Amino acid sequence: MNNPVLTWGSSKRARRRSAVRRLRRALLTRGGWPSAAWHALMLAFGAIWLVPFAWVVRTAFQPSSEAAGSGGFGAWTSWTLANFAHVWEGAPFGRYYANTALITFGILIVQLLTVTLAAYAFARVRFAGRGMLFALFLAQIMVPPDALVFSNYQVLNQMGLLDTKIGIMLPYFASSFGVFLLRQAFRQLPYELEEAARMEGCSRLGIVARIYAPLCRPVYLSFAIVSVSFHWNDFLWPLIVANSDTNRPLTVGLALFAKSTESGAQWSYVCAATLLVAAPLLVGFLAFQRKFIDSFMHAGLKG
Amino acid sequence: MSAGWIERARRNAFGWGLVLPSLLFLGLFTYYPMLRTARLSLFEQDLATPKPLFVGLGNFAALLKDPVFLKVLGNNAWYAVGTVPASIALAFAMALFADKAVRGRTFARVAFFYPNMIPMIAVANIWLFLYTPHFGLLARLASWLSGQNVSLLGDPHTVLGAMIAMAIWKEAGYFMIFYLAAMQQIPKDLFEAASADGARKWTALRRITIPLTMPTTLFVAVIAMTNAFKLVDHLWIMTKGGPNHASSLLLYHIYETSFQFYDQGMAAAMTVAMIALLLLLSALQVFGWDRSIHYD
Numbered sequence: 316m317n318n319p320v321l322t323w324g325s326s327k328r329a330r331r332r333s334a335v336r337r338l339r340r341a342l343l344t345r346g347g348w349p350s351a352a353w354h355a356l357m358l359a360f361g362a363i364w365l366v367p368f369a370w371v372v373r374t375a376f377q378p379s380s381e382a383a384g385s386g387g388f389g390a391w392t393s394w395t396l397a398n399f400a401h402v403w404e405g406a407p408f409g410r411y412y413a414n415t416a417l418i419t420f421g422i423l424i425v426q427l428l429t430v431t432l433a434a435y436a437f438a439r440v441r442f443a444g445r446g447m448l449f450a451l452f453l454a455q456i457m458v459p460p461d462a463l464v465f466s467n468y469q470v471l472n473q474m475g476l477l478d479t480k481i482g483i484m485l486p487y488f489a490s491s492f493g494v495f496l497l498r499q500a501f502r503q504l505p506y507e508l509e510e511a512a513r514m515e516g517c518s519r520l521g522i523v524a525r526i527y528a529p530l531c532r533p534v535y536l537s538f539a540i541v542s543v544s545f546h547w548n549d550f551l552w553p554l555i556v557a558n559s560d561t562n563r564p565l566t567v568g569l570a571l572f573a574k575s576t577e578s579g580a581q582w583s584y585v586c587a588a589t590l591l592v593a594a595p596l597l598v599g600f601l602a603f604q605r606k607f608i609d610s611f612m613h614a615g616l617k618g
Numbered sequence: 619m620s621a622g623w624i625e626r627a628r629r630n631a632f633g634w635g636l637v638l639p640s641l642l643f644l645g646l647f648t649y650y651p652m653l654r655t656a657r658l659s660l661f662e663q664d665l666a667t668p669k670p671l672f673v674g675l676g677n678f679a680a681l682l683k684d685p686v687f688l689k690v691l692g693n694n695a696w697y698a699v700g701t702v703p704a705s706i707a708l709a710f711a712m713a714l715f716a717d718k719a720v721r722g723r724t725f726a727r728v729a730f731f732y733p734n735m736i737p738m739i740a741v742a743n744i745w746l747f748l749y750t751p752h753f754g755l756l757a758r759l760a761s762w763l764s765g766q767n768v769s770l771l772g773d774p775h776t777v778l779g780a781m782i783a784m785a786i787w788k789e790a791g792y793f794m795i796f797y798l799a800a801m802q803q804i805p806k807d808l809f810e811a812a813s814a815d816g817a818r819k820w821t822a823l824r825r826i827t828i829p830l831t832m833p834t835t836l837f838v839a840v841i842a843m844t845n846a847f848k849l850v851d852h853l854w855i856m857t858k859g860g861p862n863h864a865s866s867l868l869l870y871h872i873y874e875t876s877f878q879f880y881d882q883g884m885a886a887a888m889t890v891a892m893i894a895l896l897l898l899l900s901a902l903q904v905f906g907w908d909r910s911i912h913y914d
Contacts, residue, residue, distance in 0.1 A: 349819075350819075353715070354715075354721075354722070357711065357712070357715040357722075357726060358722050358725075358726070360708075360711075360712070360730075361722070361725055361726050361729035361730065362729070364729045364730055364732075364733070364787065364791070365729050366755070367744050367745065367748055367755075367787070368732070368733075368736075368744065370747075370748070370755055371743075371744050371747065374747070428639070429639040429640045429643065430640070432636040432637070432639060432640070433636060433637045433639070433640040433641075435636060436632075436633045436634075436636035436637045437637075440629060440632055440633040440636065441629060441633070442629055442630045442632065442633025442634060443626075443630045443633075444630075444634075445633065448637060448641070451644075451649075452640075452644070454648070454649075455644055455648045456900075457896065457897055457900035458648065458652065458893055458896060458897065459844070459848055459896065460647070460648075461848045461869060462847075462848075462869070462889065462892050462893050462896060463647070463648065463651050463652065463655075463889070463893075464869075464873075465655075465872060465873070465876045465885055465886075465889060466651030466652065466654055466655040466886075466889065467647050467651050468876075469651070469654065470646060470647065470650065470651055470654070485643070485646075485647065486643070486646075486647035488639075488643040489639070489640040489641075489642075489643035489644045489647075490640075491640075491644070494640065519632070544734075544735065547737070548736075548737035548738065548739075550737065550738060550739045550851040550854075551850070551851060551869075551873070554854070555873075555877065565737075566737045566739045566740075566851075569737075569739055569740060569743070570739050570854055570855060573743050573746075573855055574855070582747055582750070582753065585743055585747070586743075586747065588743075589740045589743045589744060592737060592739075592740050593735070593736045593737060593740045596735045596736075597732065597735050597736065599735075600728075600731075600732060600735045601728065601732075604724065604727065604728055607731075607735075608727060608731060608795050608798075611734070611792070611795055612795045612796065612798070612799045
């Protein structure tokens with residue numbers, strides 16, 4: 316029994332057994348094999364969800380001659396940036412980027428102003444007709460701007476603002492959704508803060524700027540994320556308003572570019588262009604995943 | 619007495635002043651266009667009749683007899699039936715996983731949610747690529763499964779299904795986050811009590827998680843149905859509503875009627891019909907909200 320070889324053998328077996336046990340425990344303690352199967356299933360779903368995008372990324376970086384033959388399969392070793400260079404020169408994507416940035420942030424800046432003022436009024440000023448006005452604002456949330464695109468086009472036409480960047484921005488300068496979001500946040504601040512500031516001789520607008528707005532910074536950030544994501548991706552409205560490259564945003568530019576390339580050989584270019592358009596928001600999302608998801612959560616629940 | 623009156627007048631002016639900028643833009647681009655559209659829907663105005671001609675409810679009567687409109691409405695209904703329950707069920711499963719998973723939690727959240735960060739028009743490019751005959755991953759899969767070459771977007775029988783698959787891919791992750799929020803609000807001691815009583819996981823799911831996330835399900839169902847009318851950008855890239863109107867959706871059809879056939883009266887009538895539908899859905903939402911969310 317004192318045979319050293321034997322003890323070594325049994326301890327090895329014991330170690331192996333304990334390793335297996337540990338693995339089992341890791342997999343199974345939370346409900347046995349159904350739980351393990353469930354994990355595997357959902358992780359597989361996650362992988363499937365990534366496939367379309369992964370394939371587009373692969374094609375975008377693949378030499379176009381090669382992609383034409385294999386359609387994304389084939390040699391996994393050849394990578395190139397040539398497709399991006401081709402796309403960048405083939406269509407004014409630089410201009411589209413600038414337009415989208417201008418439109419998106421132009422809208423956001425004006426929205427922050429209009430939304431703050433109205434939210435403060437609804438939260439803390441008792442004025443005649445407040446209830447009725449609030450209901451009127453509610454109506455805008457129920458009727459999404461997409462449904463009114465054609466009617467808004469007529470209005471813009473009457474104003475003579477077709478094919479201008481300001482025309483693309485104008486309908487979004489007010490946001491009922493933002494008003495609701497901020498009104499809720501403002502109402503949760505203690506009223507004593509405002510009273511104290513007023514004792515000190517601060518004007519009401521000063522109070523909004525110096526107390527309410529800074530204290531609700533996280534809510535503003537949520538609103539900004541949702542607003543920017545929405546307008547960065549908006550398509551239908553800019554499509555019908557913009558008629559020239561000076562005013563077209565990225566989404567419309569991408570649609571035009573994709574339509575001008577028909578044959579399969581040009582898929583590499585379309586994939587590259589698609590990545591160029593989607594990249595900024597995706598990068599932001601990957602970097603601040605938690606904040607993005609939280610923002611959309613609040614937006615949906617309160618909007 | 620008069621001092622109080624002045625004070626009140628000043629407060630009213632202040633309140634209205636603060637709301638005015640928002641009200642101006644809402645008026646110009648929501649209320650006025652709505653009224654204008656409602657009025658235009660009662661007139662005949664197209665290329666043949668440049669001067670609006672009052673026809674009463676004639677446009678609506680014509681819509682009910684228009685086979686294309688009925689076809690498009692039917693498509694939209696199928697599109698909703700195909701996307702809403704499937705994406706809600708998937709969203710629930712995803713949230714269940716992303717809420718409790720020990721490993722792969724962030725991976726799951728990112729993998730399921732990222733399609734929402736991609737513009738619909740780019741999503742359309744991606745899926746058009748997947749569906750391209752001979753090239754596309756899904757086109758090859760479908761050809762391999764059916765044993766023949768298929769064009770999923772070119773066949774009126776499969777085109778709507780192909781769109782539905784794409785919509786589910788895009789939407790499920792968005793609905794997941796609402797379920798995540800709802801699941802985080804379920805008191806943990808409920809589950810502890812259940813497991814102390816020897817209840818199995820399955821029972822806890824059926825008796826606790828599903829009933830307590832019911833308001834979310836209702837809420838998500840309404841958003842999903844609304845989105846079935848709003849998500850149309852992909853049609854410009856993928857099918858243009860074809861073949862033979864098999865994939866056309868209401869908002870896209872309104873666009874065609876207005877900007878390609880220049881039939882303003884009919885487009886207005888369809889817009890009115892669509893707004894009425896959306897308001898009806900929102901009414902459902904307000905109904906459900908009253909029970910699930912309370913304002914302070």
